[in-house]
Amino acid sequence: MAIAPELLEELNKRRAAAEAAGGKAKIEKRHANGLMTARERLEAFFEKGTFQEFGKYAQHSCHNFGMETKSMPYDGVVCGVGYVEGRPVAAYSQDFTVGGGALGRIHAKKIVDLMDYAHEMGVPVVAINDSGGARIQEGVDSLSGYGQVFFKNVFLSGVVPQVAIIAGQCAGGAAYSPALTDFLIMTRGASNMFICGPGVIKAATGESATLEQFATAEAHASVSGNIHLIAEDDQHALELTTKLLSYLPSNNLGDPPHDPTPEIDLSDVPAFNELVPADPKAPMDVHEVIDNLVDDADFFEIMPDFAKNIVVGYARIQGIVVGIIANQPTVKAGTLDIDSSDKGARFIRTCNIYNIPLVTLVDVPGFMPGLAQERGGIIRHGAKMLFSYASATVPKITLILRKAYGGAYLAMCSADMGADMVFAWPTAEIAVMGAEGAVGVLYRKEIKEADDPKAKEAELRSEYRKKFASPYQAAENAMITDVIEPKQTRAVISLALRNTVSKRDTRPPKKHGNIPL
Amino acid sequence: MKKLRITVDNKTYEVEVEVISQEEGQSAPRPAPRRAASVSAPAAPAAPASSAAPAAAGDVVSPLSAVVVSVDVQPGQAVNEGDKLITLEAMKMNTFVNAPAAGTVTAIHVSAGNAVEEGQPLLALE
Known part of the structure; x- marks a missing residue:
């Protein structure tokens, strides 16, 4: 007794048909352009042999415009789960070789089912976007599909990490699914993201604009602030995602993957003393402070090209995962302005969702003065920093390096705004104004x-x-924990993190606070 | 006839003044024409209202509103990418304007003590 051979033949035939995707010619064209296929992307992302595919034999359900005679393997989206650095992750990858990766009813159902799975299992979702947009032949079914994906993006927001990779076209409504996730990564040269393209803009308003001006990875990373990271190619995008996930828990109920060193190294780091310029007006590159503070100078910066007057990113300090928020005095004097407030606040809230302690490095002369700032709503935007810090319940460690003036001092997590421990270098200037x-x-x-x-x-x-203009007035008023010599920084912050990692902070029950958006 | 109130040494006098003649071109100030009623916000100011010319290709512009502390290069000087060109001060902090690319300084538009606005050309690099 054995299984009938024709059943196995049938299975193998169907497998081969699915894996042939949109056909040899289209796949070869992608390879010639340096692009992976949808399936190759997932296979490269997951540890070898761990990928379990969902809905490989799914087909579209459209009977309009001659579609009933067309086959769409897995309806243009490869879905499944696999392991990434030892932890399960759900991912889907739109296949541009299958009907342009367009989204129809079954395509959307597969994505939504995968997100439901991720929610129930408490695992991250990675979305690899490469799609021409809605499958027009399916009419409102396609539109409805987008709506269902958006709803699920929001449903999962704050529950499991969601990362969107834009690896090709992402136009119109399709751009709003990535926009609802935690992190967006675009591949340089290979991707575009926009709501209305140059043709539509021209027809609607007469304005001439090129994709390079508003839709590329570079434009989104440095001008619009819509994305968090640029990848050089498909492989790099997957590596960045893996690295990003290495700082995040699988879901909001878990702690991030801390890997505390068995013993805390309390030795001095003399480089900190050397870093501090004698002249308080001389700019100090805060990246150098961060590199000396974190393990192996390994700082994973988020949004490095946008609002560079604030620096945010992930690292480990003696194994404890932290989110770092730092003013950058070499850019716009390190002031807080509209864009840097938005960037900082978003990052703080992302850390809070995933239980990541916050380390804030303060060197801020104030909010950026100016007509454009006031008219642009710096009150509303700057308030996001205050709101985010005050509502964050994770451990909050603040180190005041130099300037800490006025409202901006509060907006960089002073003790009053809920910092658990506040340290200051002797160069700190904590004052209401200059x-x-x-x-x-x-x-x-x-x-x-x-x-x-x-x-x-x-x-x-x-x-x-x-x-x-010193730390001592604040110290005399018991507003800071301690004044430390710069070279003690790493030891002091390491200890503070161990001491606060057990933090419990309970807030009154409510639907949600009303962050000024 | 105009009625004026004049204060001298903290004593207030009310005086009446008759305008007999006025030099041509100096007619009494007319009230500014009333703005058309509108609920829209006042228009945003266009380009910075300074004397600054718009930036041309090769111009290195100010990254923020600031005061020039020093011009650290000479016209004709060759510079490498990243070299310090100008030192600005704003918000109790110096900001260095560095060369975006290697080149030769062809013109300098500002000098120490000048107030500059964001986007204002500081010097030209070729």
Whole structure:
């Protein structure tokens, strides 16, 4: 007794048909262009042999416009689960060789089913987008499919990590599924993402615009801020996703994959002392501070090309996963402005969802002054930083490197905004405003009436600086945990993380807070 | 006849003044024409209202509104990518403007002490 051979033949035939995707010619063309196929992408992403496919033999259900005679293997989207660095991850990959990767009813159902699975199992979802858009022949079924995917994106938001890779076309409504995920990665040169293309823009408004201006990976990474990372090619996009997931728990109920060192290294790092310029006006590249703070100088920066006056990203400090938020004084003096507030707030909230402790490095002279900022709603945008920090319940460690002025000091997670531990270097200047502004307000009359107003002003400024532009007024008011020598930074932050990783912070029950959007 | 109130040494006098003649071209100020009623917000200011010319190709522009502390290169000087060209100060912090690419400084548009706006050309690099 054995299984009838014709049944196995049938299975093998169907398997081969599915794996042939859109045909040899189309696949060869992709390879010639340096692109992987949808299936190759998933096989490269998952550990060898661990990929379990869902719905390999699915077909479209369309009977319009002659579609009933056409075969669409797996309805243009390869779905399944597999292992990534030892943990299961759900992923789908749209196949541009099958009907242009267009989304129809069954295509959408497969994606939604996979997301339901990811929700129930508590595993991340990776979406590899490469699609011409809606399958027009299916009419509103296709539109409805997008709606169902969007709904599921939102349903899963804050539950399991969602990463979208834009590896080809992603146009019109299709762009909103990636936009609803946690992280977007675009491949350079091979991908475009937009709502209305140049043709539609021209027809609707007469405006001339090229895809290079608004739809490429570079445009989204540096101008629109719609994406988080640029990949050089398909393989790199998958590597970035793997690296990103290495900092995230599988779902919101788990801790991130901490790998604490058995013993905490408390030795000094003299490089920190060397880093600090003697002149408080000299810019200090905060990347150098971060590289000395984190394990192996391995800092995984998120949105490195957008709003560079704030630096955010993931790292480990003696094995503890952290999200780092740092002002960058070499760009726009390290001020908080509309874009940097949006970038920072989004990152803080992502960390909070996934239980990742926050380490904030403060060197901020204030909010960016200017008409464009005020008119652009810096009040609303800057408030996102305050809101995000105050509502985050993860451990919050703040280190004040140098400047910490006014409202921006609060917006960088001061003790009042819920920091669990606040450290300051002796170079810290914690004050309500700078000496120039403060002296003008406090001593207007004295300066005016002095014999030499300029000398008097300089004298008063220097007095103010000595008294207030230091960490000690805040320290005397018990607003900071400790003033430390820069070289102690790594030891102190490492200890603080071990001490706070058990944090429990319970808030009153509510649907959700009302972050100013 | 115009009625004026004048204060001298903290004493206030009310005086009446008759305008007998006015030099041509100096007619009494007319009230500004009333704006057309509108509920729309005032238009955003166009390009920075400074004397700055729009940036041309090869111009290195200011990354933020600031005061020029020093111009660190000379006209005609050859520079490498990343070389410091100009030092600005804003928000209690110096910002270095570095060469975006190797080239020769062909013109310098600002000098120390000048206030510059975001996007204003600082110098030309060829």
